[in-house]
Amino acid sequence: MSSSLASSVTSLQSSLQLLDNSINTLDSGVNDFPRLCKTLQTTRHFELLPEPTLRDAQQSLLDEITPSITHLLSLSSSHVERLARREQGLKAKCDLQEGRLSSNSDGKSSATLAQGQGNAALRRRQAGPSGALSDNAASRALELRRLVQKKERLKYAVDRLELQSTQRERQLRKSMAAQ
Structure with missing residues (x-):
């Protein structure tokens, strides 16, 4: 009976050794399990x-x-x-100013020349024996100068009103075309 008991002990020892090896293998395989769970976990x-x-x-x-x-x-x-519209208005104003400047420079030079010649002739005619102008002639020349200036102002006002009129017509046409 001792021999059967010895063989049972040997068999039990080999089973324990096999179980110990299995536990070590499982331990080494499962040791990294929490990290694997975290790694394999899907996140959206x-x-x-x-x-x-x-x-x-x-x-x-x-x-x-x-x-x-x-x-x-x-x-x-x-x-x-x-x-x-503002750009068009500024262009129109610029054109008006340019026209006014050119007409003033042309008109003033010819008007000044004509006025100067007319004033010289007037002075010669109205000069008395001493060569000085009479009070009547001086006041008349001053009045003539005022009238010429008034004429230029009125001409400028008419030009400006004509430009505004054409500008408003253009705006009206645009608004009618847009509708």
């Missing part, structure tokens, strides 16, 4: 949505933004039109 970085939900969200966003965009576009177009 992006949430997948069904296509109809996505389309609905896009449409609601479009419905929300469209009025604001339309309003901003209308504001910008009206501002651009206002700037264009």
Whole structure:
């Protein structure tokens, strides 16, 4: 019986050794298990949505933004039109000023020359025996000078009103064309 007992002890020892080796192998395999769980765990970085939900969200966003965009576009177009009208007005004013300057320089030189010649002839005619102008002739020359200046002012005012009239006609045509 001792031999069967010895063989049982030997068999038990070999089983224990095999079990110990299995435990060590399992321990080394499972030792890294928490890290593997964390590594293999899936995290959602992006949430997948069904296509109809996505389309609905896009449409609601479009419905929300469209009025604001339309309003901003209308504001910008009206501002651009206002700037264009202002630019045209400034160009017209510039043309008027250039015309006025050129007519003044041409008109003044010829008017001044004619006025100077006329005033010299007037002075010669109205000069008394001592060569001085009489009071009547001086006042008449002063009145003539005032009338020439008034004529130039009125001419400038007429030119300005004509320019404003053409500018308003242009604006009216534009507004009628836009409608």
